[in-house]
Amino acid sequence: MRARIDLRSDTVTQPSDRMRRAMAAAEVGDDWYGDDPTVNRLQDRVAELTGKQAAIYLPTGTMCNQIALHAYVRSGHLAVCETTAHVGRTEVSSAAALSGVAFRYLTAPDRGLLLGEQVAAALAPDPYDVAVVDLVSIENTHQVGGGSVMSVTAVRDVAATCAAAGVPLYLDGARIFNACAVAGVPVAAYAGAVSSMMLCLSKGLGAPIGSVLAGDAEFIAEARRLKILFGGAWRQAGIMAAAGLIAVEEGPGRLPEDHANARNLAEGVAELLPDSIDPDAVETNILFIDVSGTARRAAEWRDLLADEGLLVTMIGNRIRMLTHVGIGPEAIQAALAAWRRAAKAA
Ligand SMILES: Cc1ncc(COP(=O)(O)O)c(C=O)c1O
Incomplete structure (x- = not known):
């Protein structure tokens, strides 16, 4: 598991x-x-x-x-x-x-x-x-x-x-x-x-x-x-x-960490799925991945990612992710690994 x-x-x-x-x-x-x-x-x-x-x-x-x-x-x-x-x-x-x-x-x-x-x-x-x-x-x-x-x-x-x-x-x-x-x-x-x-x-x-x-x-x-x-x-x-x-x-003093983590996550997903997100537009701790340019709908991505141990939500055809106090740089790397495995899944 x-x-x-x-x-x-x-x-x-x-x-x-x-x-x-x-x-x-x-x-x-x-x-x-x-x-x-x-x-x-x-x-x-x-x-x-x-x-x-x-x-x-x-x-x-x-x-x-x-x-x-x-x-x-x-x-x-x-x-x-x-x-x-x-x-x-x-x-x-x-x-x-x-x-x-x-x-x-x-x-x-x-x-x-x-x-x-x-x-x-x-x-x-x-x-x-x-x-x-x-x-x-x-x-x-x-x-x-x-x-x-x-x-x-x-x-x-x-x-x-x-x-x-x-x-x-x-x-x-x-x-x-x-x-x-x-x-x-x-x-x-x-x-x-x-x-x-x-x-x-x-x-x-x-x-x-x-x-x-x-x-x-x-x-x-x-x-x-x-x-x-x-x-x-x-x-x-x-x-x-x-x-x-x-x-x-x-709480307020550590929010910049969440923002940096969100930016790193956005950059990683943008490398994997170009045009799905503009990392420069990620100012704080919330990011949306637009999966319209991929072969799968957001609900399929959400389920595949869940199978890989990453929980996300969706709004329309966009995957939503938020960083927070429980998420450090290692978790961001693990989340990106889950995205990569999900992208390879049939
Ligand atoms: C912008 C915004 N306003 C209000 C709320 C409502 O807060 P609560 O979930 O504590 O009722 C939320 C919840 O996500 C929110 O994102």
Whole structure:
């Protein structure tokens, strides 16, 4: 049996020994009542890091996004997002079911990165006042865009457009620290440009559970109410928050390793399957291999690779791989060996 290399997502990680020790020793309270000291420390730390007035610790990134949509968008109104954004694609039914929210989709010219001018056109008032936009949402890094990084300047450009139209701007920052590592800026540089944002602790930062929503005090007070409404009022959540505190301190610094590993993987696959990926476009930890030019469909590649001990996912006819804290340079070499064996398989 070959060793299994799991590149399906950066969520498949194991908590570090330090996280497990901190979880075992965590001081806890009942978070419904707001008196879990470890949760409160994590929330304060994220508020400080983002420069926002307040933050709230939630079980998932999806819950952060859904609470934000519910808070900003009136039922029957619209949110603007990029065509392949997580919030408007993967979570489209959640937004419809929980909040009566529909989306106005904008297709970005390059790797999911929305432009201010596109957003401006989408915010033009509807003369009949039927299709009313209450929120613009951006995603950074952009997952389906291949982990692409939106610069602070580009975010400010969209923010200025939103401000001119009086529409709040929300940032799905599930992987914002990956963007920060590439842009060379603190998370506050992005947070300062938007009305509110979320970040995930359970992705590149390696925590087992949890995401944090940050914004002004009034928004977070409403988010606290919605957390209970949506059934997310967990109790001794400090056990998980203890790992989250370590994730925000230790996680960001090692992300460049994930990015270098992803680039090496992209270069190796590009040698094997020319034109399937441009390694120069791999900025962070996500890569897509377009297998349209090969004799096999993505689902066949996925199954062949699994037989060779490499787990991947697919979107359309593209294979998706993510590097993460559990993957070092040796695992990248082993993943490339699996690709080579799969390419030879009948
Ligand atoms: C960009 C983006 N936003 C939000 C989410 C949702 O996060 P969660 O899986 O914690 O609900 C994901 C999950 O992969 C994501 O990639």
